Amino acid sequence: MIWWVPFLLFQLQQPLDIPEKNPHTTVADVEMGKRLYLGRCGGCHGPSGDGGKGANLAVAVLPRAAADRSLYRIIRYGIPDTEMPGSLMDSRELWQTVAFVRSLGQVAATPVTGNAEAGAQVFRTKGACLSCHALGNEGGRIGPSLSGIGARRGATHLRAKIEDPASDVPDPFRMVQLTTNAGKAVRGIRLNEDTYSIQIRDFNGNLQSFWKADIAAMTSEKKTNMPSYRNKLSETELNDLVAFLASEKGAR
Numbered sequence: 001m002i003w004w005v006p007f008l009l010f011q012l013q014q015p016l017d018i019p020e021k022n023p024h025t026t027v028a029d030v031e032m033g034k035r036l037y038l039g040r041c042g043g044c045h046g047p048s049g050d051g052g053k054g055a056n057l058a059v060a061v062l063p064r065a066a067a068d069r070s071l072y073r074i075i076r077y078g079i080p081d082t083e084m085p086g087s088l089m090d091s092r093e094l095w096q097t098v099a100f101v102r103s104l105g106q107v108a109a110t111p112v113t114g115n116a117e118a119g120a121q122v123f124r125t126k127g128a129c130l131s132c133h134a135l136g137n138e139g140g141r142i143g144p145s146l147s148g149i150g151a152r153r154g155a156t157h158l159r160a161k162i163e164d165p166a167s168d169v170p171d172p173f174r175m176v177q178l179t180t181n182a183g184k185a186v187r188g189i190r191l192n193e194d195t196y197s198i199q200i201r202d203f204n205g206n207l208q209s210f211w212k213a214d215i216a217a218m219t220s221e222k223k224t225n226m227p228s229y230r231n232k233l234s235e236t237e238l239n240d241l242v243a244f245l246a247s248e249k250g251a252r
């Protein structure tokens with residue numbers, strides 16, 4: 001064994017090591033981080049971090065990024081199997097973004113005013129949300145599972161989805177309508193699509209797969225199968241429902 005090999009490996013490893021504490025936290029760093037954030041993150045997390053399509057970042061302690069280093073890793077690499085993407089920034093920019101995200105936690109987020117317990121009732125009874133959504137082990141599969149929804153989405157987005165569901169429909173849940181060469185018409189939710197084929201779940205819950213070569217016409221709508229509750233629930237019920245969903249952090 002040559003004596004310097006371990007030493008060399010140690011040296012090579014150094015630049016890859018992520019410091020435990022953010023080394024870039026000056027006012028100028030936070031300002032730069034804000035610009036990076038607004039360009040890359042604000043669209044999902046909201047300009048002031050109170051969430052939207054992305055999680056609420058304006059909290060005192062981020063559940064998965066309590067430490068600077070874990071926040072850095074999440075921003076750099078994203079969260080696998082979720083919509084949270086990684087970011088190609090240099091390490092200084094990453095730290096500046098960390099500094100700005102931390103500053104978000106110091107301002108008050110949009111308060112959730114409803115009563116979560118009453119909201120759970122609305123969810124199960126009047127709203128009949130379980131007819132389409134799973135929560136834990138119960139519920140349907142027409143819509144996405146709402147387990148842990150409060151950790152994934154901010155209250156603003158939750159409210160918008162309930163009142164005006166078509167405002168923000170994720171691609172995997174687009175409705176499609178197609179007619180095959182043989183004249184068969186099918187309508188359903190697009191589950192998967194590639195160059196040659198498409199898979200749809202029809203309204204009987206059956207999975208159907210088609211070769212594109214066999215399809216005569218196909219339209220994809222930005223419509224959603226999620227009904228609007230704007231006129232079905234009172235203002236109090238809507239607030240309670242949002243409070244319930246925001247409190248639903250999963251792990252059951």
Ligand code: HEC
Pocket residue numbers: 037040041042043044045053054055057062063064065071074075079082083084085087097101151152153
């Ligand atoms: C395409 C939308 C999108 C973009 C762009 C995006 N995020 Fe996210 N982010 C999400 C979603 C969705 C989650 C929740 C993931 C989950 O758990 O399902 C998330 C989660 C997070 C979390 C974890 C919060 C926790 O629970 O502790 C952090 C931190 C975060 N994002 C920071 C950022 C930053 C900083 C940027 C910009 C560099 C960014 N995100 C860009 C969608 C996005």
Ligand code: HEC
Pocket residue numbers: 123127128129130131132133142143144149153158161162165166168169170173224225226227229241245
């Ligand atoms: C008839 C079926 C149906 C019913 C009933 C229904 N939903 Fe949905 N919901 C969907 C579908 C389909 C989607 C996915 C497409 C979309 O996002 O618009 C969805 C999406 C959502 C989303 C967005 C999820 C995300 O990851 O952003 C939320 C939140 C939601 N529903 C809440 C509710 C609540 C709360 C109720 C009851 C008050 C309810 N839904 C009742 C079908 C339904």
